[in-house]
Amino acid sequence: MFYLRLARGYRAPDLGRWLLTAAAAAVVAGFLLRALGRALSDPLGSGDAVVRLLWCLPALAAVSWFAAVAARAVPAQRPERIAGLISAGAGPGRIRALIAGESALAAGLGSALTLVVFLVLRNDIAGATLAPELGMGVALPAAAPVTLLALLPLLAGAGAAIAVPVGDTLPGSGPRPAPHRFHxxxxxxxxxxxxxxxxxxxxxxxxxxxxxxxxxxxxxxxxxxxxxxxxxxxxxxxxxxxxxxxxxxxxxxxxxxxxxxxxxxxxxxxxxxxxxxxxxxxxxxxxxxxxxxxxxxxxxxxxxxxxxxxxxxxxxxxxxxxxxxxxxxxxxxxxxxxxxxxxxxxxxxxxxxxxxxxxxxxxxxxxxxxxxxxxxxxxxxxxx
Structure with a gap:
């Protein structure tokens, strides 16, 4: 909690990065829930559910990649924030976990918002056009949407954690200039x-x-x-x-x-x-x-x-x-x-x-x- 208090004080770029991650995750969650709704509506053995889930893979990869790029930019954009965390005793591992946790939280909130809209529409609000997309008239297994939507914060957090180099978070060790020549x-x-x-x-x-x-x-x-x-x-x-x-x-x-x-x-x-x-x-x-x-x-x-x-x-x-x-x-x-x-x-x-x-x-x-x-x-x- 102490590190989270030190990490507060978002500026416009930080808030924009957080909101973009949440918005992208919300859209991908919509794709996943639509695939779930169609799987519930279609007859058994149709085989289209796997195809619809495969369609979601490019969107999942895009969100995870954007979370990684955004997390990679945090040490350069907010050096005073990283310096404050280091002064408080946070090592590279904790700083990496904090940045990854921010990305996972943004993706999780975006997914939760889409899930709320999905459940509200299933409550006899959507019309006949959206009924097959939502799987209306069929019982919704509680574990299915939770399992699908858990992928978003996990992928976003993992991408962010991998993208932040440990060396960039150490005191006085900013990003090393890459050599100009390509191997x-x-x-x-x-x-x-x-x-x-x-x-x-x-x-x-x-x-x-x-x-x-x-x-x-x-x-x-x-x-x-x-x-x-x-x-x-x-x-x-x-x-x-x-x-x-x-x-x-x-x-x-x-x-x-x-x-x-x-x-x-x-x-x-x-x-x-x-x-x-x-x-x-x-x-x-x-x-x-x-x-x-x-x-x-x-x-x-x-x-x-x-x-x-x-x-x-x-x-x-x-x-x-x-x-x-x-x-x-x-x-x-x-x-x-x-x-x-x-x-x-x-x-x-x-x-x-x-x-x-x-x-x-x-x-x-x-x-x-x-x-x-x-x-x-x-x-x-x-x-x-």
Whole structure:
């Protein structure tokens, strides 16, 4: 209780992170409870209950990942809070448990709110349209919703606990700057995946390939495709996502070559130093947006094939990806606060710093346009 009292005093970023986690968990809880309601309404042995639960996995992964990214940013955003806890005798393990407990509590409250709404609607309030989704007219086992909704705080808490490095919580040991160079293996693996995926997709798109191949039925009314094309696109998308970090670092180095101006030097060195942290969330965002644009293009070309559930789930995943990117940017800003203050103290004009930020954003956006555009282009070939 003493540590919880020290942890109080939320600011707007802390409250926003907490509310976003709760809201995302509430939406995912709605997916889980809808799957439960349909399982109660459908006849036994239909087999659709497992498919509906599998649809919830991407949303569960998105919430857990966002909780991890948000928890990772806490030591950088609130160093005075971590210092106060350390002064009170809390070690790295307790600080990690406290941050994980906050994420689990937010996810648990969001899930509980959705459960209350679900139970209220089952009390003869919902109409005939929602009756099958809620399992009305069938007794609700008490353990079923509790078991399903317990997954959200457990996954959010576990993701937050794993994401917070122990070294960042020790006195005077802020996050160590990552080396600017990527290991050759971290570059060779995504390049190999990219080449393999493109070769597989070209093999699946060859003339006459669909005659002998067994078609794979895609969800959400997206038609069908052969296994080689689908596997090739998945491997290519993974390779492009893993290559985002090295591409950001190389783009930063290109900005700082050939007698750079102070603007290009600051932007290039900053982007190179931040590539390792910015790479994963930006890669997830680019991959998600590429998939969304590809699916929307298919739905526009084939009217009447869209489904409500994939649309809502896609909106949740995109929202978590955008929130994770913004959280990571806030974390980087917190870790670079001392550097910015030193530059201003040395006489650097604020216009120069703002220009360097704008140039970094433009360069990173170009990299994401390349990786996301290739992912969307190859995905459109899968759904053609």
């Amino acid at each position: 050759v293996l971290r570059v060779a693996v995504p390049v190999g995946l990219l080449v393999t995926g493109v070769a597989l997709e070209l093999y699946g798109l060859r003339p006459g390939a669909g005659e002998n191949a067994r078609p794979v039925r895609l969800p959400a009314g997206l038609g069908s495709s052969n296994l080689a094309t689908l596997a090739g696109w998945a491997v290519t998308a993974l390779g492009l996502a893993l290559l985002t970090g090295p591409l950001l670092a190389w783009a930063g180095r290109l900005l700082a070559i050939a007698r750079p101006t102070p603007l290009r030097l600051l932007a290039g060195r900053g982007l190179t130093a931040q590539a390792r942290r910015l790479g994963p969330p930006l890669a997830v965002l680019a991959l998600t947006l590429a998939v969304v644009l590809t699916v929307i293009r298919y739905w526009v070309a084939a009217p009447g094939t869209a489904d409500v559930l994939p649309v809502v789930e896609t909106g949740l995943v995109v929202g978590c990806a955008v929130a994770a990117v913004l959280t990571r940017l806030a974390e980087i800003r917190g870790t670079r606060r001392d550097v910015t203050e030193d530059l201003l103290r040395l006489g650097a004009p604020p216009r120069l710093l703002y220009g360097a930020v704008a140039l970094r954003v433009l360069t990173a956006g170009t990299v994401l346009l390349v990786t996301g555009g290739l992912t969307a282009l190859l995905g459109a070939a899968v759904l053609a």
